[in-house]
Amino acid sequence: MLTASCILLTDQPCASADVSGGGLVCAVYGFDPKSAFFRGRPPAQAARTLSSWGVNAVFGGYQDPEVRKALRGHGIRIFAELGCFVGERYWRERPESRPVNDVGQRIAKVKWYAGVCPSQGWLRADIVKRARKLVSRYELDGVWLDFIRYPGHWEAPRPHLEQTCFCAACLRRFLKETGIETPEGLPVREKAHWILANKKDEWTRFKTGSIAGLVREVRRAVTAAKPGTMVGFFAVPWSRDERHGAVLEILGQDHRLLGGWADAVSPMTYHVLIARPASWISSAVSQISRDAGKPVWPVVFVGDQEHPLTAEGLKAAVEAALAPPSGGVILFSLGELERAGRLGEVAPLFETCRRRSGP
Numbered sequence: 012m013l014t015a016s017c018i019l020l021t022d023q024p025c026a027s028a029d030v031s032g033g034g035l036v037c038a039v040y041g042f043d044p045k046s047a048f049f050r051g052r053p054p055a056q057a058a059r060t061l062s063s064w065g066v067n068a069v070f071g072g073y074q075d076p077e078v079r080k081a082l083r084g085h086g087i088r089i090f091a092e093l094g095c096f097v098g099e100r101y102w103r104e105r106p107e108s109r110p111v112n113d114v115g116q117r118i119a120k121v122k123w124y125a126g127v128c129p130s131q132g133w134l135r136a137d138i139v140k141r142a143r144k145l146v147s148r149y150e151l152d153g154v155w156l157d158f159i160r161y162p163g164h165w166e167a168p169r170p171h172l173e174q175t176c177f178c179a180a181c182l183r184r185f186l187k188e189t190g191i192e193t194p195e196g197l198p199v200r201e202k203a204h205w206i207l208a209n210k211k212d213e214w215t216r217f218k219t220g221s222i223a224g225l226v227r228e229v230r231r232a233v234t235a236a237k238p239g240t241m242v243g244f245f246a247v248p249w250s251r252d253e254r255h256g257a258v259l260e261i262l263g264q265d266h267r268l269l270g271g272w273a274d275a276v277s278p279m280t281y282h283v284l285i286a287r288p289a290s291w292i293s294s295a296v297s298q299i300s301r302d303a304g305k306p307v308w309p310v311v312f313v314g315d316q317e318h319p320l321t322a323e324g325l326k327a328a329v330e331a332a333l334a335p336p337s338g339g340v341i342l343f344s345l346g347e348l349e350r351a352g353r354l355g356e357v358a359p360l361f362e363t364c365r366r367r368s369g370p
């Protein structure tokens with residue numbers, strides 16, 4: 012049983028409460044009561060429709076109290092996504108937050124993605140504050156941290172990966188936390204080279220510890236504000252040894268560490284984006300379940316114009332996502348299905364989920 016005291020009074024991760032709700036989570040990401048499909052429908056009707064499709068959890072749509080009440084009335088749990096280290100606006104407003112790579116340059120944007128330095132104290136404090144505010148204001152069942160990692164646009168068959176972040180704030184924190192001093196007077200690129208050549212393990216531990224430290228802070232803040240509210244995170248679905256350990260060394264996301272502070276983990280098993288078969292999804296779920304030791308609710312990408320997925324292909328992905336030890340599935344996203352005129356697929360997709368999620 013999760014208790015506030017073990018989180019608040021000790022530094023030790025705690026066992027989670029039974030968060031499964033007794034059955035599989037059949038969730039949709041990006042529920043928007045103001046979307047073209049739901050706009051104009053009374054909240055009770057929207058909730059009834061979702062429930063009739065087999066949806067028992069939504070990410071989004073929590074701002075309106077009437078909508079929340081209607082969703083709860085139909086047994087639908089409500090979650091919020093909280094973006095962490097991402098956003099080009101931070102680069103504009105606080106240029107020091109734009110990460111520095113191992114040749115001493117500020118990183119470039121990759122498509123829409125602009126990663127942000129995880130050592131910015133003001134940003135870390137703001138994330139914790141936003142988490143507290145979300146759970147205090149909206150009676151949520153849980154908050155899911157997104158972009159909880161060092162920079163890396165991983166959603167591609169051959170992703171561009173680079174070591175970050177060698178900004179002043181990161182180097183200061185690295186020194187403070189490890190006592191390791193980089194040789195004086197070197198330019199940033201040579202400091203980076205020195206660290207990676209001589210203190211790579213310490214550097215990786217510093218990065219993974221920094222990311223896990225924020226999850227711990229959010230966990231404490233959420234539990235203090237609303238005991239019993241879940242904290243989860245969206246995980247990069249790579250194993251520890253894949254791509255030369257990039258999930259740890261480049262992204263700083265250690266699922267073993269993070270599992271200590273989160274109640275559930277949602278690997279972003281976007282198989283079509285990274286050109287893998289649907290069957291890969293279930294192996295990724297098993298791997299992350301072993302590492303995190305917490306319930307796993309994988310996220311299935313439903314396809315888009317650039318990465319089309321047939322109804323059969325999507326069904327196969329959802330079935331793979333539901334294979335044990337999965338705790339459910341999250342469709343990403345409801346908005347995309349609506350735009351593509353595919354909302355009619357949700358009920359058949361959730362058929363297995365609905366059957367196994369109990370009454």
Ligand SMILES: [Zn+2]
Nearest residue numbers: 128176178181
């Ligand atoms: Zn930095």
